[in-house]
Amino acid sequence: MKEFFMVVNPTAAGGRVEKIWKKKIVPKIDSKLEYDFEYTTGIGHALELAKQKSNEGYKVICSVGGDGTANEVINGVLKAEKKSIFSAFTVGTGNDIPTVFGIPEGDIDAIIESLITGQDKKFDVGYCVNADRYFGGVASMGFDAEVADRSNRGTKKLSGTINYQRAVLTTLLKFKPYNIIIEPNTGQTVEGPRMLVAIGNGKRYGGGMHICPNADPHDNLFNGTTLKKISRFTLIRLLSLVYDGKHLNHPAVETFEGNIIKVDSPEKKCLYQVDGEILGHLPETFITKPNFITARVPDPWIPYSEMWEQQLNEKKK
Numbered sequence: 324m325k326e327f328f329m330v331v332n333p334t335a336a337g338g339r340v341e342k343i344w345k346k347k348i349v350p351k352i353d354s355k356l357e358y359d360f361e362y363t364t365g366i367g368h369a370l371e372l373a374k375q376k377s378n379e380g381y382k383v384i385c386s387v388g389g390d391g392t393a394n395e396v397i398n399g400v401l402k403a404e405k406k407s408i409f410s411a412f413t414v415g416t417g418n419d420i421p422t423v424f425g426i427p428e429g430d431i432d433a434i435i436e437s438l439i440t441g442q443d444k445k446f447d448v449g450y451c452v453n454a455d456r457y458f459g460g461v462a463s464m465g466f467d468a469e470v471a472d473r474s475n476r477g478t479k480k481l482s483g484t485i486n487y488q489r490a491v492l493t494t495l496l497k498f499k500p501y502n503i504i505i506e507p508n509t510g511q512t513v514e515g516p517r518m519l520v521a522i523g524n525g526k527r528y529g530g531g532m533h534i535c536p537n538a539d540p541h542d543n544l545f546n547g548t549t550l551k552k553i554s555r556f557t558l559i560r561l562l563s564l565v566y567d568g569k570h571l572n573h574p575a576v577e578t579f580e581g582n583i584i585k586v587d588s589p590e591k592k593c594l595y596q597v598d599g600e601i602l603g604h605l606p607e608t609f610i611t612k613p614n615f616i617t618a619r620v621p622d623p624w625i626p627y628s629e630m631w632e633q634q635l636n637e638k639k640k
C-alpha cells in the first residue's frame with residue numbers, strides 16, 4: 324500500500340490545475356513520494372474518492388485543487404470509517420482552507436517537503452448539523468454567501484481575488500439585508516437586519532479576506548462576525564478593511580462566540596455557505612468538533628496567525 328493518495332481536480336482554477344499537476348507537481352513528486360492519484364469528474368466526486376481511499380487505508384489523502392476540492396476531501400476523510408490524514412496542494416482559485424492548518428500557500432516545493440518531513444497535527448473543524456457537512460474555514464450567510472454563489476458561477480479564469488471582487492460588486496448592486504437570529508450557546512442572542520454573518524473555525528475566505536481575524540482552530544470555539552445594515556458605500560469601505568482584519572472596531576460590526584451556534588432567518592430565503600460551497604437556506608446549527616481532523620503540516624509548524632502577522636508587518640514596511 325502506498326502512503327499517499329492524491330485527489331486531483333483538473334478543472335479547478337479554470338482548468339489550470341491539470342497543467343499545474345502534470346508540469347509542476349508530478350515531475351517533482353515522482354521520485355520522492357509513493358502515491359496513487361485520480362482525477363475527479365464532477366461535484367461530489369472528490370468527497371466520494373477521499374472517503375473510499377481513506378477506508379482502503381491510504382495514510383495521507385491530499386487534495387490537489389482549490390477550496391472546493393479541499394472541503395470535499397476533508398468531508399470524505401472525516402466521513403470514512405478509517406480516517407486518513409489530510410493534506411493539500413493549494414493551487415486553486417481560493418486557497419483559504421489549507422492555510423487554517425498552516426499548510427504552505429501555493430509553494431509546491433514547501434508542500435512536498437511538508438509531506439515528506441512534516442508532522443501530523445490535530446485541528447478543530449466546524450460541522451453543519453442540518454446539511455451534515457464539515458468545514459475547515461468559515462461558514463457564512465447573507466451578503467458573502469451570495470458573493471460565493473456568484474463567484475462559483477463566475478469565470479475562474481480570473482485570479483481568485485479578482486473573481487471574488489467582481490462577484491462582490493455585482494452582489495452589492497442587488498443585495499438587501501436579511502432578518503437574522505443568531506443563538507450562540509455562550510452569550511447573548513443577536514437579532515435584527517444583517518448584511519452578513521460569518522462563523523469562523525479559520526480566519527479567512529474569498530482568497531484572503533480575514534473576516535474572523537481572531538479565529539483559532541485549536542480552541543474548540545467559533546469566532547463570529549456580523550454586520551448590521553449599512554449603506555453600499557460603507558460596505559465597500561468596510562470590505563476593503565477585511566483583507567487585513569481591521570474591520571472589528573467599526574460600529575456596524577458585532578462579534579460573538581460559541582461552540583454551538585444556531586442561525587435562522589424568518590424569511591427562509593437566506594443562503595449559507597461553508598468553505599465556498601453553498602449548502603442551501605437557513606436555518607442551520609454549527610458545532611465545533613475539537614481536534615477532529617489530523618493534517619500533515621510542516622515541521623517546525625508555524626500557526627497561520629503568525630504567518631499572517633508576518634505578512635502584515637511586511638506590508639507596513
Ligand SMILES: [Mg+2]
Binds near residue numbers: 523524541542543546
Ligand atoms: Mg476556534
